Amino acid sequence: MTTPNDKQFNWTYSRIPDNKRPKLIEKNHKHYYRIPNNELYPSVTTMLSATSDNKESLERWRNNVGHQVANYITTESAKNGTTTHQIIEEYLNNQRIGQYDPNTPSFPLSSKTSSLRSKYSISQPYSLLSKGHLSQLKPLLHNIDNIRCTEIPLYSDRLRLAGTCDCIAEYNNKLSIIDFKTSRKQKKESWILNYFLQATAYSEMYDYLTNVKIDQIVILISGEDGTISEFVKETKYYSKILDDKLLEFEKIRESI
DSSP states (O other): OOOTTOOOOOBOOOOOOGGGOOEEEEETTEEEEEOTTSOEEEBHHHHHHHTOSOHHHHHHHHHHHOHHHHHHHHHHHHHHHHHHHHHHHHHHTTOOOOOOOTTOOSSOOHHHHHHHHHHHTOSOOOOHHHHHHHHHHHHHHTTEEEEEEEEEEEEETTTTEEEEEEEEEEETTEEEEEEEEEESSOOOGGGOHHHHHHHHHHHHHHHHHHSOOOOEEEEEEEETTSOEEEEEEEGGGTHHHHHHHHHHHHTTGGGO
């Protein structure tokens, strides 16, 4: 479904041929990527999780709410994040988003999937919550244009890491690494250092693969509480912190 307020996005060449793109695999329930020389690199998020300063507070939260509740919240948040990324990717690819019956549950049951696909000629069913996140983010998404790529796998031999970047495009006319996030409530900047480190790593990976330097990173967050947040930063403020994290990670890399 399109509306008069929708935008038609321009696209241009990503500069990354298929034979230079790493392939995502699972290892020990974590994300790894097989790079073109057949070596395995952990994902940026795997590295950041392994070196996180918030492990104790996360464990306290799990104990406070109970592990069953914590697992449910974590699983549902992951589902919501995945489907929201998919619907944003379709929108940026100028694809039509299907319209749904008001009775569609938050996460459509598989029994409804085939009929929805057939009725609306779409490839992916989306939850009402995911469509709400897209609607909230549209004013910020419309700052994007001249898209190089979406959901692009990247890697760097210096970092010995890989990952999938949500979007590389111009944001307010400046080439940027752009990541989309969902949350249950609005996040403070002091809580999301890892988001900036992740985007900074993607910037270095893109430079490694294309010789195109990207200095600007953009984090767009949609909250279930109706809030949206826009963080526009420069990689130079996070490069040193990322290198420190890498040094810490090298001590435990083989045990992950």
